[in-house]
Amino acid sequence: MSEKELGKKWDRCLADCAVKVGAGLGLGVVFSVVFFKRHTWPISFGLGTGLGMAYSNCQNDLRSHYLLHRSMKVGWTKQQ
């Protein structure tokens, strides 16, 4: 079902977003705790990074149909 695909994509996207944000948050927390003396910026940074990655992944996932793979060569005809 093609109409379910978007839903699936959103699911994936959300899941990925959650994972990424969580991972980012986790990493941010870890990094802020470990490396950056519990500044919040590595958390937000990590969140942002996670969010960004999730956004980008989501966008890529959503766009994936419209992107041509480099390996795919489109047959092009000589236009006269």
Next chain:
Amino acid sequence: QYSLSPCYVSLALYKCLYGRAHPTNLQHHRHYTSGESSGAAKVVAVGLVTLGSSIGGTVLYAKWDPKFRTAVEKNIPYSDWLLGMALGPNPYSPVTAHKKQVELSQPPSMMTEESRSSKIKKEKNIKEEPSVSTASETTSAPVYSAQSIEESSAEASHIISAISEVPSVPAPHDTEAAVLTAMVERPAEEVTARLAQQEQEDQDILASVSASLEESLASSAKTTLQAIGAQEAALQAIGSHTHKLKEAMEAEVPPDQKSAQWRDLETALAERRSTVNDAGAALLKARDALDSLRSVIDKAKESKVAAVQPLVLAAEENLHSMVVDLDQAVTKVQSAESEAKIVSQYTELVNEAKRQFQKELSSLTPEIQANWKGLTGKLSADDLNALIAHAHRRIDQLNRELAEQRVREQVHIEAALEQQKLEDQKALDKAVHTATQHSKEEARLEQERKLSELREVMEAEMRTQLRRQAAAHTDHLRDILKVQEQELRSEAEQVLNSKMLEQETHYRQLTQEQLDNFTLDMNAAYARLKGMEEAIDSHVIAEEEARKAHQLWLSVEALSYTLKTAGSDLPTKPLESAVQAIQDSCCNNEFALALASALPEESLRRGVYSEASLRSRFNSLRSMVRRVALIDESHNSLYQYFLSYLQAALLFEEKQAMPPTQLTNEDLDPFKLLSYASYCLEHEDLELAAKFVNQLRGEARRVVQDWLTEARLTLETRQVVTLLSAYANAVGLGTTQAP
């Protein structure tokens, strides 16, 4: 036309006058009621006057122009009676003119023929041809065409004028022939009468002439014979007298016989004289008779009758012969007379000499008698001496005379010759004259004879020529008749052939018609039979086909029923079995097979969704499509997604909008499309809904792809099934044959 023009003129005049006067008359009528009767009388009077003037004008003009008269008589029924009464018969009537012309043309030709025939008849030797036959010939000549060939050929040999009638023989007109025969009968009779009359006249003349000729001939012959007899008698008398004289001179007869002799001589002389006179008288009478005969002959010659000529000729010949005989007798008499004259002269001389001698003798011897021959015994010596001396003296004298005569001989001879010549000349002239006359007469008679002979020969020749001509004419006629017969025969044959042909063709036509009808009927019957057979066969075939169609229909019905087995969200049963059933049922039905094979695979394997499920799916799909309305190839970031979601939340479109008949660019907006599609789906037009949905682009398109596919599938299947069912129905109904 002519008759009406004066009437029209008069009528026009009348109308003109009366028309102009009419309003005034009306006025008069209105104002002067007493003038009504006078007005009516005036009307009647004017009408009568007009009528009379028109009739009078017509009559006068007819009198002047006969063509107008004929036109009037032709057009107006009783006008010819009126005009005849007024003017007399119409001299210019075309019917009578024609008749007159015919009459005029006929008599001249007939008259010329008659004159020709009469002339020819005159020239011909009538005594050879009987007048009756000629009359019959002329009467039969006009009705030539009616007689048979043999009779006409027999007559044609006698008729000469028939040659001119040959051109009219082959084509005699009935009317003209009748007229001709009517015309000709009378003249022919006249001709015969006249000819008979002429014959009679000729005969009379001939008889009279011959009678007169004979009479005169007889009389003249009698007289001539008499004259000749008289002449002969005279001749005889003269001859006898001369002879007797000679005898008397020379013969030494005794004295008594001498006196007898002398008496005989006297009688002979007297006889001679009388006979000569008689002869002269008879000659005169004969000459008179001959003259009269000649006059009669001349008169007879003047007459025109040809038969007289030979008689005349014969009479002339007779006359001539009589004249010749007469002349001959006369000449004979004349010669005898001359001879007698000579002899008489001689006798005279002798007598003279004798007398002289006697005188001398008597002077010498007076006693001696005349007849001294008988005195030989009585003389004396002196007388004898005297006689001898006388004799000597006489002898001397005679010698002297002889010498003288010898001397004068020449002169005398010349004179005598002259005289003789003269006399000879005279005689010669006379003889020549008579001879010339005779020869002339003979020549003339000869000429006449020759002429008559020639004429006869010519006549005979002409007759032969005419006979030949007639024979040629008969031959020609025969040939023409033969040709005519052939022509007529060929014509008749042609007519017969054509009639026969007609009849034959008619018969053939009839038979052909009958045959055609029969063939037609046979063909019709056969065709019907064939039709019935075919009908039965086709019925069988049709039943077979019907069974097959029924089967097909059943299978198609089964197929369409399987379509209905779709659940709300479940597809139908796979159509494979039904299709198989179809394919089994109509294995020889290419159309159905093609259709059956045209079903998409998916439908066969998996089945199709019903429209209701699609509709419900669409409804759920719609919100999704609305949300991704802005997303396409270029706009597919997350932000766009957000915007598109926003738009979907904020934008309100109609749930169902009726789609227009023509889509514009504005209608390609996804929301509109969705509302159109929804409307179509609500109205159970999946196809149109699918079409509208097909217009979605971008992500919306991707979202509805599956639905569209399903819809397509359903539509396809449905289409095929509808086709199949329609086809099965059609086949089942029998309107279409299975190919």
